[in-house]
Amino acid sequence: MDLGPxxxxxxxxxxxxTNLAxxxxxxxxxxxxxxxxxxPNCGEHSTIVRMSSTATTQCNACGDSMLLPI
Structure with a gap:
């Protein structure tokens, strides 16, 4: 069962x-x-789709998370 990211x-x-993109x-x-x-790990730039519920949160180059704590 997939519960989410x-x-x-x-x-x-x-x-x-959240409600913010x-x-x-x-x-x-x-x-x-x-x-x-x-x-934040390798510096690779990636196009992101902020409004999609299926947005990719992993780097395509190194596989690390593209999420930073705020």
Whole structure:
């Protein structure tokens, strides 16, 4: 059963988009994240679809999370 994307903080599958484009919140640990267009790990730029419920939150180059805590 797929419960949703995994939270980068607590690693539980409860990451949900908020009403602000590109923002996510974990309903388990309540941490907030912002989806970035530049990977914080490798610096690769990626086109992001902020309004999509199926937005990719992983870097295509290195596989690391494109989410930064806010």
């Amino acid at each position: 995994e939270c980068p903080n607590c690693h539980e599958p409860w990451l949900r988009p 590109g923002r996510y919140r974990c309903v388990y640990c309540l941490h907030r994240f912002e989806l970035r267009s530049v990977c």
